[in-house]
Amino acid sequence: MNIVADELFDKENSQEYLLSIQISLGGFSFIVVSVKENRLLAWKNTPLTITSVQFLQKRFQEWLDMEEVPKKTYQKIHLIFDTREFVPVPEKYYEEQESKKLVESVFELSNSEIEISENQVNVHDLRLLFTLPKDFKGYLSEQFPDSEIFHPLTICIENLPQISADRNGLIILFSSGYFYLVLFREQKLLLANSYNLSHKNDIIFYTLSTTKQYHFSPTKTDVFIAGDIYGGEETILEIKKYFISTQELKPAKNIEINTEIFKTQEYSLYNLLNSVL
CATH class of the missing domain: 3.30.420.250 (Protein of unknown function DUF3822, N-terminal domain)
Structure with a gap:
């Protein structure tokens, strides 16, 4: 371009x-x-x-x-x-x-x-x-x-975005062929890791398994998405099926x-x- x-x-x-x-x-x-x-x-x-x-x-x-x-x-x-x-x-x-x-x-x-x-x-x-x-x-x-x-x-x-003390925070940052997950609670970093990405199901699988490992309830987790989002709006809608509080990370x-x-x-x-x- x-x-x-x-x-x-x-x-x-x-x-x-x-x-x-x-x-x-x-x-x-x-x-x-x-x-x-x-x-x-x-x-x-x-x-x-x-x-x-x-x-x-x-x-x-x-x-x-x-x-x-x-x-x-x-x-x-x-x-x-x-x-x-x-x-x-x-x-x-x-x-x-x-x-x-x-x-x-x-x-x-x-x-x-x-x-x-x-x-x-x-x-x-x-x-x-x-x-x-x-x-x-x-x-x-x-x-x-x-x-x-x-x-x-x-x-x-x-x-890290500001969230309520009783909420969990999750950032999904997209890159080329992989994505990062950042987990935090009370503004304290818990995890930063990267995962392979070849299908939108990879996003759901790794996000659910990782948040489960850290005992993050989907209903009490604020999800923030940034980067060149794999699958665009379709991926955002898919994530919202599991995490209602999903928004773009500004x-x-x-x-x-x-x-x-x-x-x-x-x-x-x-x-x-x-x-x-």
Whole structure:
């Protein structure tokens, strides 16, 4: 698709804007936000089918070579790297070398090929460790030297929606070929995990089995959905058969969006919009 831009977007004033880029096996996307106006100015999504993380750098380089907007100079740049290879580590158990060895052993990785990044999640007193191909991380650092790299779950669990103390919370965050489940109660994180996705029945099965494991009653659980929802409205209706209180997960910060120009749902831009906080 072509870039979608607000009439106020001025490429020559990019140093006043914030750029957020999402990188995944399902393709690449970016938004540009005016910090001063708190307004979405530009958005572009390039869906791709990338079969392995080994090919990410090559495909990203090809994509970036064809894009003008991400190569501009910005006030701030955030990169969102979507990977299933992540481990949340409570701060009290965190020790840099041992924690990184844990990630390597869990996913049977070679430290000569991968780099382990980490995000500090202060609100839950934990660190989220995740993997990137070592060469790709070096390339990203060269192209965006002052950028910060986030895992999408970092953004999600730092901004859990407010719910009543007597309710359970469940977030379903969709990605390409899988989805994340985040369970919380009284604003405390209980679980963050990912699950394979090839049919909408996968969503129902894993959601019901996981909530049962944590003794979440469907009638006392508020479900929030975000990302590029597999199956669209049909999937939302299916989830509502089991969890009546199901709604779209909106970004934690209200960003002005001209809906006549940006004809997409906020929940599909959740990661990108939340990353500008």
